[in-house]
Amino acid sequence: MSAALSPRPALSALDEDATTTRAIPPATVARLPVYHRVLTQLIDAGVETVSSEELAGACGVSSAKLRKDLSHLGSYGTRGVGYDVQFLAYQISRELGLTQPWGVVIVGAGNLGQALVAYRGFASRGFAVVGVFDCDPTVIGRDLGDPDHPVPVRQMDELEDLVGQGDAHIGVIATPATAAQEVCDRLVAAGLTSILNFAPAVIAVPEGVELRKVDLAVELQILAFHEQRRMEHPPAGGRTGTSTPVAESLGEAINA
Amino acid sequence: MSAALSPRPALSALDEDATTTRAIPPATVARLPVYHRVLTQLIDAGVETVSSEELAGACGVSSAKLRKDLSHLGSYGTRGVGYDVQFLAYQISRELGLTQPWGVVIVGAGNLGQALVAYRGFASRGFAVVGVFDCDPTVIGRDLGDPDHPVPVRQMDELEDLVGQGDAHIGVIATPATAAQEVCDRLVAAGLTSILNFAPAVIAVPEGVELRKVDLAVELQILAFHEQRRMEHPPAGGRTGTSTPVAESLGEAINA
DNA sequence: TAGATTGTTAATCGATTAACAATC
DNA sequence: TAGATTGTTAATCGATTAACAATC
Numbered sequence: 001m002s003a004a005l006s007p008r009p010a011l012s013a014l015d016e017d018a019t020t021t022r023a024i025p026p027a028t029v030a031r032l033p034v035y036h037r038v039l040t041q042l043i044d045a046g047v048e049t050v051s052s053e054e055l056a057g058a059c060g061v062s063s064a065k066l067r068k069d070l071s072h073l074g075s076y077g078t079r080g081v082g083y084d085v086q087f088l089a090y091q092i093s094r095e096l097g098l099t100q101p102w103g104v105v106i107v108g109a110g111n112l113g114q115a116l117v118a119y120r121g122f123a124s125r126g127f128a129v130v131g132v133f134d135c136d137p138t139v140i141g142r143d144l145g146d147p148d149h150p151v152p153v154r155q156m157d158e159l160e161d162l163v164g165q166g167d168a169h170i171g172v173i174a175t176p177a178t179a180a181q182e183v184c185d186r187l188v189a190a191g192l193t194s195i196l197n198f199a200p201a202v203i204a205v206p207e208g209v210e211l212r213k214v215d216l217a218v219e220l221q222i223l224a225f226h227e228q229r230r231m232e233h234p235p236a237g238g239r240t241g242t243s244t245p246v247a248e249s250l251g252e253a254i255n256a
Numbered sequence: 257m258s259a260a261l262s263p264r265p266a267l268s269a270l271d272e273d274a275t276t277t278r279a280i281p282p283a284t285v286a287r288l289p290v291y292h293r294v295l296t297q298l299i300d301a302g303v304e305t306v307s308s309e310e311l312a313g314a315c316g317v318s319s320a321k322l323r324k325d326l327s328h329l330g331s332y333g334t335r336g337v338g339y340d341v342q343f344l345a346y347q348i349s350r351e352l353g354l355t356q357p358w359g360v361v362i363v364g365a366g367n368l369g370q371a372l373v374a375y376r377g378f379a380s381r382g383f384a385v386v387g388v389f390d391c392d393p394t395v396i397g398r399d400l401g402d403p404d405h406p407v408p409v410r411q412m413d414e415l416e417d418l419v420g421q422g423d424a425h426i427g428v429i430a431t432p433a434t435a436a437q438e439v440c441d442r443l444v445a446a447g448l449t450s451i452l453n454f455a456p457a458v459i460a461v462p463e464g465v466e467l468r469k470v471d472l473a474v475e476l477q478i479l480a481f482h483e484q485r486r487m488e489h490p491p492a493g494g495r496t497g498t499s500t501p502v503a504e505s506l507g508e509a510i511n512a
Numbered sequence: 513t514a515g516a517t518t519g520t521t522a523a524t525c526g527a528t529t530a531a532c533a534a535t536c
Numbered sequence: 537t538a539g540a541t542t543g544t545t546a547a548t549c550g551a552t553t554a555a556c557a558a559t560c
Contacts, residue, residue: 025550025551026550027550027551027552028551062552062553064552064553064554064555065551065552065553068551068552068553078559078560079558079559079560080559080560081560
């Protein structure tokens with residue numbers, strides 16, 4: 001156990017290259033996709049300019065937070081006017097890396113893996129599923145996703161080859177929990193440094209690899225926690241019919 | 257737009273009933289399911305006692321954070337010894353509300369909805385899918401999930417009836433983005449106060465309703481951001497082969 | 513110029529971390 | 537008693553918020 005406390009490089013907190021890249025706070029990065037999505041909807045709705053107050057309302061955050069977040073990217077607004085929707089959307093997409101195509105490898109072609117391949121929200125943001133792998137002979141060879149761009153399920157053997165070709169940038173783990181760590185190790189060994197884990201397992205990665213996790217059961221458990229609290233301490237005065245504090249005019253523009 | 261600044265009840269920040277319930281910080285609540293899962297695995301592995309150092313390692317957090325988190329629930333450890341695995345697992349599950357059964361209603365029986373119904377991680381934590389709804393006549397009536405406990409897809413009409421029966425506690429939105437807000441409104445109107453949204457849409461709920469969101473595309477975009485950073489500023493000195501800082505002995509116990 | 517709205521500052525709040533006294 | 541490990545304290549860090557000077 002003492003090995004867990006081994007001499008690491010003393011995490012030099014300010015690792016930032018003093019060159020170009022000002023660091024963007026993680027909390028801000030996590031919200032940028034939301035801003036980008038809403039801006040995209042505004043473009044579709046023909047809106048040309050938004051104020052921070054309006055955009056924040058449509059995104060479900062405070063305008064102060066929105067402006068603070070955007071200030072980390074640069075000064076892309078105009079005082080007294082607001083933000084040019086197209087321009088801001090572009091700046092955010094550039095910051096997020098959405099202006100270039102990304103290849104996604106999915107390991108596990110069960111229910112979840114199949115749903116992910118079929119998910120249209122990926123392609124629409126520049127993510128292409130370049131490979132799906134499974135070890136079950138009964139699914140290997142089957143075509144998944146859009147019949148116009150079918151993605152065949154391959155056997156695990158071919159994983160390293162495909163990643164080695166360089167078109168894959170992000171690995172997605174959609175296997176049972178038991179296989180997750182081993183699959184992750186293979187993805188990393190093959191050269192991937194960005195991993196999204198859907199398996200209900202805590203897995204470990206080497207330093208320098210970015211691992212994110214989506215755990216469906218965790219979300220439900222957190223909701224159960226709140227629901228239990230609510231049952232123990234019912235909201236005094238009953239449910240107030242008070243409805244959404246979200247910018248309504250913009251909401252209408254978006255839904256139009 | 258000025259209506260968005262309307263006089264709200266001045267969010268009385270300390271709403272806590274001074275009665276029983278000490279508030280648990282949200283950041284802590286979000287980690288409890290992870291602790292619980294690992295503890296369950298330790299039970300299965302026959303481990304009877306863990307130290308905070310060991311458990312933290314297996315969960316991927318620092319021992320200081322783990323102890324701080326647990327201190328919000330009570331004093332369930334023994335100085336000089338550690339934590340009784342079974343006892344701690346029980347305390348956490350009680351805190352999370354996992355000691356009682358929860359009914360889940362899923363709206364949307366597309367790829368994702370079907371994957372959710374089939375997901376075994378729900379039932380194993382006390383969540384039962386009590387209803388699945390869709391508006392597509394071609395899927396209505398079809399049986400989903402485990403053939404031993406099939407869940408028929410019902411038409412939307414029956415949503416309010418089912419929720420009204422009181423067996424449903426949590427609503428899950430697995431529809432296209434366009435339908436998400438309307439579906440959410442119906443779930444809330446029917447009486448649900450805990451909602452999990454998988455649709456790629458920003459939706460609004462009345463005060464008092466707990467809404468959580470899982471956005472697959474957002475996770476990929478955050479990974480793309482980091483991947484882009486990594487490509488612009490490659491890790492000096494190449495990839496260090498340094499592997500996982502995770503408790504290995506416990507990891508072996510868990511995987512045994 | 514007057515009105516509107518940004519970008520930034522300073523204050524507050526919450527979460528993380530390190531260290532250690534309490535205690536098994 | 538000596539060694540181990542918890543639960544808590546105090547210091548640090550990062551994120552949020554409110555307010556406003558800058559400026560269109």
